Amino acid sequence: MSLTPDASPEDDEHDWDSYLIETNSEAAPACNFKQSLIPPKNEFNIGEKLETIDPRNQDSWCIGTIVDKEGARLRIRLDGTDDRNDFWRLVDSADIRYYGTTEKLRGQIVPPLGFQQNSTRWAKYFEKNLKNGPFAPESCFKSRPKQPERNLFKKGQKLEAVDPKHPQLICPATVNNVIPGDYRIVLSLDGLSSSNNFKVDYSSRDIFPVGWCKSAGIHIAKVGGHLPSRTSNKILPTTPNKQKTIISPSSNDSSYSSTTTDEKNNNSVSKRKPTKKERKSSIDYDDVQLNNNKKKYPIVTVYWNYTSDNGGMLLNPQNISLTVIY
Numbered sequence: 001m002s003l004t005p006d007a008s009p010e011d012d013e014h015d016w017d018s019y020l021i022e023t024n025s026e027a028a029p030a031c032n033f034k035q036s037l038i039p040p041k042n043e044f045n046i047g048e049k050l051e052t053i054d055p056r057n058q059d060s061w062c063i064g065t066i067v068d069k070e071g072a073r074l075r076i077r078l079d080g081t082d083d084r085n086d087f088w089r090l091v092d093s094a095d096i097r098y099y100g101t102t103e104k105l106r107g108q109i110v111p112p113l114g115f116q117q118n119s120t121r122w123a124k125y126f127e128k129n130l131k132n133g134p135f136a137p138e139s140c141f142k143s144r145p146k147q148p149e150r151n152l153f154k155k156g157q158k159l160e161a162v163d164p165k166h167p168q169l170i171c172p173a174t175v176n177n178v179i180p181g182d183y184r185i186v187l188s189l190d191g192l193s194s195s196n197n198f199k200v201d202y203s204s205r206d207i208f209p210v211g212w213c214k215s216a217g218i219h220i221a222k223v224g225g226h227l228p229s230r231t232s233n234k235i236l237p238t239t240p241n242k243q244k245t246i247i248s249p250s251s252n253d254s255s256y257s258s259t260t261t262d263e264k265n266n267n268s269v270s271k272r273k274p275t276k277k278e279r280k281s282s283i284d285y286d287d288v289q290l291n292n293n294k295k296k297y298p299i300v301t302v303y304w305n306y307t308s309d310n311g312g313m314l315l316n317p318q319n320i321s322l323t324v325i326y
Helices: 016-022 119-129 282-291
Strands: 049-054 057-070 073-078 087-090 158-163 166-178 184-189 198-201 243-249 255-262 267-274 299-305 314-321
Touching: 016 158, 049 073, 087 166, 158 184
Parallel strands: none
Antiparallel strands: 049 057, 057 073, 073 087, 158 166, 166 184, 184 198, 243 255, 255 267, 299 314
């Protein structure tokens, strides 16, 4: 079942219809996913607060603020932390709930890991900065979709998946492997090397049927496109054109040649610059040591120190000759 709308895609969007034909592949059925067939509506507003699980500590419910949204997704920042730990959740995620739920369940809101102030000052921080909200209304939170009874994925099927290294980005992906009896699947992001392959639960909320994200108003990255930065929407080049300079001695005079190498195009341009004197590389010192025994180098005594079971006693001193270059 494909959820791709009939409208023709824009130039900067991934075209699933033509892509499936070009790759001679099939889309994973929508019944394989733990997602609503019709994407839920996002009624949250940026700046509203809610209760959310700290992704780094699944036992902790914290206060988070919505700092961005796209389609049915929310970008959340834990109050008391910076943007380095922002994360994305769907509006029907089990990891978010309206403020006051924890108190009703006789639980306690706790400071997140990495809280910038002393944890003993959390109560004052909460009273001053968080207690008055604004908090997202209970009506904004949607019911969770049903989970498939078992892993129904097959190798080679196409889907949409969150890039683990760039969680604000959703990419076309392929089921690379399905381990019999396992609840996980191995995914590869189309257009990227196998080093970017990763495993997810078959019931993960970070994988979607083909066309689901477009129906939800979420942008899909084009295969082989540019990667955005981790904490913003700024686009970064995938292959930066870096240059390095190699210095080599000249054979005719006391100058050196500077060769600038374009690492991307493997081209080089040589330039000559004057210098006051020729510098020797570290290999020259090794040659001096081999051919001229007049140079003396210190002997360094190294002690292996074990402190766990010996009260800090020094054990097994060993003399090791080390070459020291000044």
